Amino acid sequence: MRLLSTAVAISALALIMNAQAWASDAGHTSEAMEHAGKAQAHGEMGHAKESLEHAKDSLAHAKAARDDHAASHKHMDEAIKHLEEAIKHAEMGHGQESAKHSEEAMKHMRQSGH
Incomplete structure (x- = not known):
């Protein structure tokens, strides 16, 4: 029961944290954030x-967002590095x-910023 409560709380938090990104229709960034949030929740x-699948989806969207928005390239590069690490650890079973x-x-x- 505690695990279910935790999963629901994490999902709700991810939705709240991503609300601003969805409101601005940020495309790939919001998709990347949504999948990263799911990867985090499943990992925890x-x-x-499941964490691996969502981290891979997030990585694909993060790379597309980086290419679409050169001005915020630095932060998307850092996000991509962390997503690649998330994938590596998920593949090893380190949730x-x-x-x-x-x-x-x-x-x-x-x-x-987008």
């Missing part, structure tokens, strides 16, 4: 396979470490 629950990198990726995506 120990679901490495918690993968979640940390997904969280850092979201911070840089937010700082990218």
Whole structure:
């Protein structure tokens, strides 16, 4: 029951944190953030396979956002580095470490300004 409550709370937090990005219709950045949030949540629950899938989706969108918005290239590059680490750790079954990198990726995506 506690795991379910945690999952619901994390999902709600991800939605709230991403509301601003969705409101501005930021395209690839909002998609990248959504998938990074899901990767983080699954990683924290120990679901490495699901975390891996969402981290890979987030990485693809982050790279597209970086290419679309050269001005915020620096933050998207950092987000991409963290997503690549999230993928690496999820592939090794390290859900918690993968979640940390997904969280850092979201911070840089937010700082990218779009």
